[in-house]
Amino acid sequence: MIDIKIVDVIIEKWNSDPDFVIEMMQDVQDEFRYIPKEALERISDRTDKPRGKLFHIATFYRAFSLEQRGEKEIQVCMGTACYVKGAPDVLAALERELGISSGETTPDGKFTLTEVRCLGCCGIAPVITIGNDVIADVKPSQVSNLISNYCKS
Amino acid sequence: MNTNAIDRLKTLLESSSDDTNDAPVILTVHLGTCGIAAGAGKTLETVKTTLASGSVQPIELRSSSCAGLCSYEPMVSVSRNGERPMMYLDVTEDKVNDLFDCIRGVKTAEECHLQIITHDDPFYLKQQTVVFINRGLIDPESLDDALASGAYKGLASILDNMDPAEVITEITKSGLRGRGGGGFPAGVKWSSCVSAAERTEGIPVIVCNADEGDPGAYMDRSILESDPHSIIEGMAIGAYAIGAEEGYIYIRKEYPLAMEILENAIRQARDRNLLGKGLLGTDFSFDLVIHRGAGAFVCGESSALMVSMSGMPGEPRSKYIHTVEYGYKGRPTVLNNVETLANVPRIITRGSKWFASMGTGDVSENPWNGSSGTKVFSLVGDVKNAGLVEIPMGITLREIIYDIGGGIPGGKEFKAVQTGGPSGGVLPADKLDLPVDFDTLTDAGSMMGSGGMVVMDNETCMIQIAKYFVDFLKDESCGKCTPCREGLVALGTILDRIISGDGRQGDIELLEEYGQNMCETSLCALGQTAANPVLSTIEYFRDEYEEHIRDGKCGALKCKALIEYHINAENCTGCTICARNCPADAIRGNLKEPHVIDQEKCIRCGVCREVCNFNAVEVL
Known part of the structure; x- marks a missing residue:
């Protein structure tokens, strides 16, 4: 069960305005690392937006997840510049290192590995983010050390 | 006519806090997203600690946005006695002591292995900054800095001296065309919005498209991070011209720093009466609301963006009626891209003639007659000086890639340049002498697009590039219309088998046929252009497709099944x-x-x- 009061605070922050349900859902996603069913229902009740519509939004936009994501999200930028500079090899290295495929979460719930469209850091490609840190010019051989550093911290 | 707004702005400028301490040396750490990723935040902290130790005073420390040369971040600019700054490259935290040794003259930059460039470097020399005139110079978090650099002068002057129709004429005469890729003349768009509002009695609204979705492009992020007030001013001028009191900025959530800087700028502008009721003491009111995107490429399309702004899934509609007539919540809506809006205040303050004098064609009578002004490109990929470059329209791809970009690193050869993002195409070496403007690149089978320019060396496989874009679009297709949704899957299947060495005779023709069908029958512009990367790689690199299919070889040595x-x-x-x-x-x-x-x-x-x-x- 989630603390529904947190959802209420978020809905209040956006004045229960149905135009801002995407923003509310982003805040919910940031808070719980997914969109819990109860939160979706609460937003629906408070904004008078049908649940089906909210579910459509939750599955339409890439930012949302209906399953809980890991404590830290690792995003591999798959923008064109990163792709040309070897991002697919970096992604493959991360998949091997974490033992999961892109889009999955490690069994211990620590990391979720995702691909992101473009982080706009094309001048220092290939780029990944771990949590809020942006890491530039990543090479497949560095991946193992990077992950173990984050495990320690 | 009164002189109210200009006087008010002068008063604001005079009341600005002047916190400069007249130090002979000004040191600026560039803190754009790229810079921070490369370690600029740590550099700044180390600089602060060193300054606090008191050994190297007097130095004034400033922070500013990206200076454009992203592949050499973190960058630190040092300006002495008001002279133009020297930029130190790759100043990671461990090099800060060396940097101070250089500043004090104890050591030379060479002795410290620090690389320096100035604005006379070829990277900067061929650039012409209009949108980026303040980049790396002002603190984007300071309204005072922006005001001192001339922000809101354009707005104040139109409020005092021009009626809305005159503003529209001025923008039309400048030839300013939409920088998001469409290339539609901004003045014409504004004018149609006014007519639509008169006809339908709707209340017009202005929207800024900051949902920069093209992969490999980050011009708008950098504009927002370096000079947010130019967007606010551009929108206010646009709003005055079309009679809007409401403005919206739709910004993608992948740009947290840009969003923070923009939110801060809007708050500052409101506090100083540059947004809100009765701007600068006049009877014109205008305010801004930010909407956050949630990671959907299709939301860069106008009709999809506007439904997304109403808290809906961003699916485009067919546009027999344009959004300028029936847009956000059915109201007449002007949607302009970030870079387009950033140009507006410059045109107002320096005049349409000045703007039209840059670029190609004579646009004074007809804005479709050329490409005036400058364009920002994100010059990235296999190029030595990767970064953001602003060039006058009409210089050649070769000048951009070789003179500004410094050519291909690692002794490799140029193979192709991809322009225009997923809607664009790739151009081979024999197209390098084409001038870059709205029309020429489209004729060559690509497009200028929003400004992504990804350079590829001879180790890049063109079939994989085509597959990359098809995969991208397959994921991002909203799924509403069949040609785009199913066509991309079909293209992907064929490309997949070519890459894995199972290509069949006739596959190339099949790709062409599917691609053509998608162009002709998709609902929105994204679907209509989705096959461009495939079609343009076939047009210019057909041999490479044939080599994969016939000989089972990948000349670039990239396809894993073939190497x-x-x-x-x-x-x-x-x-x-x-x-x-x-x-x-x-x-x-x-x-x-x-x-x-x-x-x-x-x-x-x-x-x-x-x-x-x-x-x-x-x-x-």
Whole structure:
């Protein structure tokens, strides 16, 4: 069960305005690392937006997840510049290192590995983010050390 | 006519806090997203600690946005006695002491292994900054800095001296065309919005499209991060011209720093009466609301963006009626891109003639007659000086890639340049002398687009590039219309089998046929252009497709199913680094003896080649 009061605070922050349900859902996603069913229902009740519509939004936009994501999200930028500079090899290295495929979460719930469209850091490609840190010019051989550093911290 | 607004702005400027301490040396740390990723935040902290120790005073420390040369971040600019700054490259935190040694003249930059460039460097010399006039110079978090650099002068002057129709005429005469890729003349769009509002009695609204979705492009992020007030001012001028009191900025959530800077700028503008009721003491009111995107490429399309702004899934509609008539919540809506809006205040303050004098064609009578002004490009990929460049329209791809970009690194050859993002195409070496403007690149089968320019060297496989864009669009297609949704899957299947060595005779023709159908029958512009990367790679690199299908070979040595990694026994010293790093445990060999790769086990990840210090790993 989630603390529904947190959802209420978020809905209040956006004045229960149905135009801002995407923003509310982003805040919910940031808070719980997914969109819990109860939160979706609460937003629906408070904004008078049908649940089906909210579910459509939750599955339409890439930012949302209906399953809980890991404590830290690792995003591999798959923008064109990163792709040309070897991002697919970096992604493959991360998949091997974490033992999961892109889009999955490690069994211990620590990391979720995702691909992101473009982080706009094309001048220092290939780029990944771990949590809020942006890491530039990543090479497949560095991946193992990077992950173990984050495990320690 | 009164002089109210200009006077008010002068008062604001005079009341600005002047916190400069007249230090002979000004040191600026550039803190754009790229810079921070490369370690600029840590550099700034170390600089602060060093300054606090008191040993190197007097120096004034400032922070500013990206200076454009992203591949050499973190960058620090040093300006002495008001002279133009020298920019130190790659100043990571461990080099801060060296930097101070250079500033004090204890050591030369060469002795400290610090690289310096100035604005006379070829990277900057061919650029012409209009949108980026303040980049790396002002603090984007300071309204005072912006005001001192002339922000809101354009707005104040139109409020005092021009009626809305005159503003529209001025923008039309400048020839300003939409920088988001469409190239529609901004003045014409504004004028149609006014007519639509009169006809339908709707209340017009202005929207800024900051949902920069093209992969490999980050011009708008940098504009927002370096000069947010130019967007606010541009929108306010646009709103005055079309009679809107409400403005919205739709910004993608992948840009947290840009969003923070923009929110801060809006708050500051409101506090100083540059937004809100009765701007600068006049009877014109205008305010802004930010909407956050949630990671959907299609939301850059006008009709999809506007439904997304109403808290709906961003699916486009067919546009028999344009959004300028029936847009956000059915109201007449002007949607302009970030870079377009950033140009508006410059045109107002310096005049349409000045703007039209840059670029190609004579646009004074007809804005469609050329491409005036400058364009910002994100010059990235396999190029030495990767970064953001602003150039006058009409210079050639060669000048951009070789003179500004410094050519291809690592002794490799140029193969192609991809422009226009997923809607654009790739252009080969014999198109390098084409001038860059709205019309020429479209004629060549690509497009200028929003400004992504990804350079590719001879180790890039064009079929994989086509597949990359098809995969991108397949994921991002909203799924509403069949040609785009199903066509992309079909293209992907065919490209997949070509890449895995199972290509069939006739596959190229099939790709062309599907592609053509998608162009002709998709609902929105994204679907209509979705096959461009495939069609343009076939047009210019047909041989490469045929080589894959006929000979089962990938000339760029990238398609994993068609290559093998081998260790050259002559170069191999038996250092074991490859065997230790191999994730598949596929490399065997004794210490100080040549190693061998087991082809059965090898997953062709390329790690051995990356870690080998003796160039012993070859791809065949």
